[in-house]
Amino acid sequence: MKDILQKINELASNYAGYTAGNLSKLVKIKSLSLGEKEVAEELKRQMLEAGFDEARIDKLGNVIGRIGNGKKILAFDGHIDTVDVGNPANWDLDPFSGEISQGFVHGRGTVDQKGSPAAFVTAGKILKELAFEKDLTLYFTGTVIEEDCDGLCWKYLVEEEHIRPDFVVITEPTNLNIYRGHRGRMEIEVSFRGISAHGSAPERGKNAIYMASRACLEIEKLNQRFASDPFLGKGSAAVSEFVSGSPSLCAVSDYAKIHIDRRLTWGETKESAVAEIWEIVKDMDAEVVVLQYEETAYTGLNYGMEKYYPTWKIAEDHPLVLNAVKAYTGLFDKEPLVDKWTFSTNGVTINGCYKIPCIGFGPGNEVLAHAPNEKVPVSDLVTASAFYAALAYYIAD
């Protein structure tokens, strides 16, 4: 294994410019969620150019690259949509410049997260060059709509494409640490129905704003009672929107609606989170719903899911984590940090719903995700491409 690891490191370094160049090409193509067509075609082209056995685009618009045909399946997943740029005045360079300078690739999506697809294309190229022939199928997925609805793309891959890997590496930015979980989340809407009456005689009505306000203050208090997990931390709830209506500004409000951003820790589920809210509003004329995501992909396909993104984690001594640590230590001669993400990823369905063991490993600092002046060190891309290639050997053995 030592020889192979050395060769992998050499090739990854030799391909630094190639990887950075591929990333630059991906960054130059704007690809907001539901608008990934062009970037998907470019990633597919890069996979074929790198010598992948197959690269195709499914009906949701995901790019699916494959190397090998073995029984065991390892997948590397990186989403290819990005968030928008925000105020362009906050950027020093054009967000879509893809400029490579001073050891960095610059632009929207370099960290979150086109850097890793560029790195895994190189990993595939390295494996091909080393004539990797083990009993392993490697999938490399450039997935869509993650920023709008994390996990939806993998619901599609599992249920419609019937791809069910034994292990998945989520390549969202980890600053080259190994991550093994994150909190889940859900979007809850509560609507309140009041009875309007003339504003001069409010006692005749039932004010929906007062009802919703009382509920909001109770939801705030829930934060003190939420469960905590030693690894993932505490659950949380934030009211992120308050909308109300009334027949006139001289009338008692008869309608209010709040939106709750609920973060879920280990042991908290959709049922438990919804029950907590019902407990607060049970004596009010209120309704609690978990929202639904349903949009049209760039391919024209309508696809959706409930906005419930389950919590996930795997054990520190899970074979996937242990193999990742071995690959890292073998390549770089130092111990990796094993930690968790603050934000949410496609792991919500891959592990949260389908229980497929996942780890995270990706180039770039998550602090720069969704921020202006996003940039990724070329050295991170090199490290990631070496790690992805090496992990294939450890998983195969």
Ligand SMILES: [Zn+2]
């Ligand atoms: Zn991301």
